[in-house]
Amino acid sequence: MKNVLVISGHTDLENNSFANKIILNKLQELLPQAEYLFLDKEYPEYKIDVEKEQARLVKADVIVFQFPFFWYSMPSILHKYQEDVFLHGFSHGSKGKALVGKKVIISFTSGAPEEMYQEGGKQNYPIEAFYPPFKNFVVSCNMELKDIIYSGGLSYASRHDDAKLQAMKEKAIRHAEKLAEELKNLCAD
Numbered sequence: 001m002k003n004v005l006v007i008s009g010h011t012d013l014e015n016n017s018f019a020n021k022i023i024l025n026k027l028q029e030l031l032p033q034a035e036y037l038f039l040d041k042e043y044p045e046y047k048i049d050v051e052k053e054q055a056r057l058v059k060a061d062v063i064v065f066q067f068p069f070f071w072y073s074m075p076s077i078l079h080k081y082q083e084d085v086f087l088h089g090f091s092h093g094s095k096g097k098a099l100v101g102k103k104v105i106i107s108f109t110s111g112a113p114e115e116m117y118q119e120g121g122k123q124n125y126p127i128e129a130f131y132p133p134f135k136n137f138v139v140s141c142n143m144e145l146k147d148i149i150y151s152g153g154l155s156y157a158s159r160h161d162d163a164k165l166q167a168m169k170e171k172a173i174r175h176a177e178k179l180a181e182e183l184k185n186l187c188a189d
Contacts, residue, residue, distance in 0.1 A: 002187040004034035005060035009067030009078025013040050018165075019109045019154035019172040020068055026176035027066075031183060035060070039077045046077060048084040054098065057085070062103045062186050063143070064179070065134075068154075069110040072130055082137065091141040100142040103186055106134045107148075107179050109172070111155035127152070147182050151175040 006027065010020045028036060037056065043049075057063065067074050074082070086092070091099050110117075110127070117127040127150055138145040154168050 002061035003059055004031065004062045004064065004183055004187065005056055006031075006034050006036045006064040006066060007078070007081070008036065008038045008040070009065060009075050009081070010038075011040055011070075011075045011077050013038060017068070019151070019168060019175070020066060022169060022172035023107075023109070023176040023179070024066060026173050027180055030176065030180040034183070039081055043077065043081070046080050048081055050084055050087070053081065053085045054087075054090055057091075057102070058098050060102060062105070062146075062183060064105045064107055064183070066107045066179075067109075069108050069130075073133070074108075086137075086141060097142065102141075102143040103146045104138045104143045105147045105149060105179065105182060105186075106131075106138075106145070107175070108150055109154045109175065110150070110152040113153035114150075115152075117152065146186055149175065149179050149182065 006024070008020065008024055010017050013021055013024070024036070024038075027034070035056065037053075065074070065078065067078050070076075073079070087096075089095050112123055114127065116122040117125065117129075119126065131148060134148065135145055151171055151174075154172060
């Protein structure tokens with residue numbers, strides 16, 4: 001199997017997550033051979049070890065960014081990781097060739113249901129309208145975006161309603177299974 005690096009970008013996975021915790025736990029069960037980086041545990045003070053993280057990225061064949069959609073973007077800790085680690089001359093620029101050809105999957109969740117993301121809907125735009133920064137990041141680093149896996153309606157706020165909780169749990173597990181299947185297919189190539 002190719003080297004898979006799964007980067008969890010949740011700011012507080014243990015105490016303030018429902019869906020991402022389930023997704024990552026299930027993914028670890030389905031793909032125990034992958035390397036998992038939990039940014040909130042590794043860097044609770046947001047002081048990223050740049051050399052260590054660049055080495056992880058270089059070693060990986062496939063990189064997964066798993067995160068909740070916070071304020072129409074990635075969470076702050078993942079953004080800090082991106083800013084600190086993906087440096088000119090390493091990941092991009094005329095000499096930045098370290099990540100050329102790496103395969104990337106962007107995997108994220110939102111609390112708002114999918115149907116809220118449409119023209120004229122509560123979120124004003126379809127979810128795909130928020131993809132360009134993610135896509136441009138991947139392209140700018142000469143990596144290859146293989147998929148964007150998204151599941152909505154996974155609100156932490158609904159965790160006290162048993163029926164909603166069970167439906168969200170099942171949806172999060174399906175998300176993890178889809179992600180695992182995509183990773184297995186990429187690693188079989």
